[in-house]
């Protein structure tokens with residue numbers, strides 16, 4: 001069977017691609033015929049929960065996303081917020097939970113790499129990374145291995161790229177024993193008039209591929225077993241992606257150098273589902289078509305099929321639409337930085353994605369329905385059972401105050417995380433003015449007296465007890481951490497980590513958390529500008545605690561007025577405010 | 580007994596270090612260099628009474644610590 | 659021709675990674691592990707017409723880049 | 738003072754270093770790409786921190802074979818001041834401009850934190866602005882800062898007063914707690930800690946300022 005043959009698509013192949021039979025019928029309706037394997041693979045990734053948000057989309061719409069200072073809300077690679085003086089801050093948070101459980105070092109490292117690409121794709125120089133981590137019980141046999149791998153991976157990637165990792169969270173609970181959470185947030189700064197979007201335009205403009213070569217990384221397990229693979233050893237190829245922070249660093253410098261010229265129409269990183277999602281998203285948001293010749297794609301391995309090329313998740317790659325006639329200028333920059341550069345196609349006005357390989361058309365799909373007409377589900381919800389409040393203890397305290405304080409300070413969630421953040425270069429670039437260890441990190445805006453305050457927050461325990469209140473609390477805590485350093489809170493990003501949404505109780509948690517967050521955002525005038533959803537976080541039917549991580553960004557207009565948590569000396573008055 | 584474990588990346592796994600070495604050698608006047616592959620060797624005394632026991636111990640060490648089975652494969656040699 | 663270069667630390671140079679491996683293995687239930695040594699193997703095609711030329715090329719590559727003579731020594735094998 | 742910062746693929750503290758040099762001298766240093774093979778007349782050549790070539794093979798090994806390094810060796814031979822910080826120090830040892838080598842930290846983990854150092858000699862253009870024995874705080878941020886040299890080499894460094902900075906306490910396994918050394922001509926300095934990130938009150942320490950001020954005073 002060849003890639004372009006559709007006769008061998010069986011119900012089993014469809015199921016292995018994670019598509020339901022209803023979804024498959026819908027595909028046939030859209031195409032007016034059965035898809036071939038390449039096309040089926042493309043649908044499967046574009047319609048996956050990860051890319052299409054099919055379970056969460058209708059609820060995400062509840063978030064307030066606008067404010068006078070918001071330049072770009074959800075929908076692009078990252079959110080964009082005005083910070084005055086012709087500058088904007090660009091930020092987003094993303095999960096890499098599953099890969100980090102399988103291969104902690106590479107999983108966490110490539111998570112950091114991916115979120116950085118979302119930021120510099122928009123023309124911003126990444127200036128800070130934060131990481132929100134959730135592990136199982138400290139005594140669980142896998143925890144030590146997972147935590148040391150994840151921390152080394154985040155450090156290994158961020159340190160090498162030269163972006164300081166300035167804050168985050170790290171807590172422990174048994175519900176994460178078999179499903180850890182690794183969420184990374186990246187923050188960048190750009191010129192307001194130099195923000196780039198992923199909208200392919202201009203018929204005939206070249207589509208170029210830059211960065212690292214494409215290999216067979218990360219092509220998802222299920223498809224490995226599909227009809228096209230016969231060789232046993234091939235089927236056993238690892239499906240984890242391996243990151244190369246060195247290439248990422250070169251890619252940042254090369255992209256920013258190119259962005260300083262006037263040659264880019266659109267740019268998109270190849271994240272999950274690589275070449276597929278980047279090309280479809282650029283064509284869809286531009287309302288255009290694209291034709292690509294897969295023979296031009298730089299490959300790391302021989303004998304790769306169209307299916308593999310389109311689904312590879314090899315890291316450190318970008319797709320760019322250039323203004324016609326600027327190819328040589330762009331090529332020179334990428335060659336200087338020792339990166340691959342290849343013209344792989346051009347923009348068309350057909351509204352179709354046409355892929356050729358070996359002179360044959362291997363896929364021909366209408367762009368709009370593949371990216372826009374994915375199913376949207378309104379899954380049933382069940383409210384969480386109300387937990388009994390813990391009653392205040394009456395009578396004599398069970399232990400003396402000193403002992404209790406020491407016990408609290410020694411608990412894994414509260415204990416100092418210095419051993420962890422000392423492994424992260426949190427100082428590179430020389431602008432870190434509040435380091436990890438305080439309420440929010442503060443990074444100076446290079447060459448100014450302004451600072452960005454950054455924090456990540458969530459208390460999964462609260463969200464489990466009362467999802468609505470827990471969602472509100474996460475937003476409120478981020479807000480408080482920002483004002484505690486003297487910042488004006490601007491906006492948040494988030495990463496919603498939940499169990500299987502097909503179970504009404506989990507879906508109920510997701511919806512209530514979103515509604516709680518939305519309520520707090522509205523009241524505080526603290527809009528959501530970007531985010532990410534990670535569902536199906538469970539093992540053997542045991543879900544994680546609901547964890548809607550919030551990444552907050554605030555602005556300090558004058559760093560001279562920043563506050564910290566160190567007591568400045570003797571004789572000061574200590575006040576307690578609030579309820 | 581002395582055991583020698585050789586650990587390499589599984590086929591298809593990106594090895595950026597090998598790429599950097601190859602490119603650097605080319606730049607240093609060896610234009611024909613190709614197919615650079617890296618391996619790590621770990622040699623150690625395992626304190627086992629015989630070959631069989633040494634092999635079992637070495638295999639367990641690889642699974643538990645020395646190799647990362649997700650991306651690496653290994654071979655064991657007994658001196 | 660395919661060449662295999664093995665690079666190890668000179669005797670007397672303390673290898674913190676080997677020390678850590680030994681300690682971890684002991685902690686994982688292999689108390690008798692001793693004398694852990696690490697080596698790096700770099701295999702590559704050198705594009706030389708014969709053994710002699712391959713050896714000369716490989717030696718030059720070691721001197722120029724692959725090994726650091728301050729702490730490392732190397733051996734060359736030709737397949 | 739005419740200064741140049743050499744950047745390699747993977748350098749990442751060139752921004753910090755340029756800012757510190759500019760603050761001390763009033764001039765923006767020249768930025769030179771590693772593929773260049775000639776340098777103009779200079780008073781100072783600076784190699785910044787980072788992960789040149791991803792730290793692949795050995796830290797600094799690939800960068801040390803860049804075209805620019807031949808020229809830097811030539812200028813150093815003529816007495817031009819050269820400073821290598823962190824990865825820059827690793828490159829200078831790999832290039833043979835400084836003795837010894839930087840191995841993996843004893844604890845094997847990357848270490849980023851402020852550390853207290855002792856200025857071990859003030860006999861150089863880099864350290865003349867400090868008191869001998871003065872304690873200073875610079876941050877470190879490295880994975881491979883474990884300075885290693887044989888006993889004979891170490892003795893020579895000590896006898897010739899070429900240890901420039903020493904960690905106050907044990908940090909990463911370095912012999913003699915060495916944090917920075919000078920060349921025989923005393924015009925090449927390599928050090929692991931980052932004085933360039935300790936030049937403003939907001940950075941938590943200004944103990945790095947005298948280093949750049951010493952250079953500005955000595956080199957004009």
Ligand SMILES: Nc1ncnc2c1ncn2[C@@H]1O[C@H](COP(=O)(O)OP(=O)(O)O)[C@@H](O)[C@H]1O
Pocket residue numbers: 130131132133165166167168169170413414417420421435436437438439440457
């Ligand atoms: N995963 C992490 N990465 C970087 N810094 C971290 C991480 N976990 C905790 N920290 C830092 O340790 C400090 C304490 O963390 P945490 O206990 O979560 O603070 P809080 O309860 O005040 O929000 C914070 O400054 C935080 O930035």
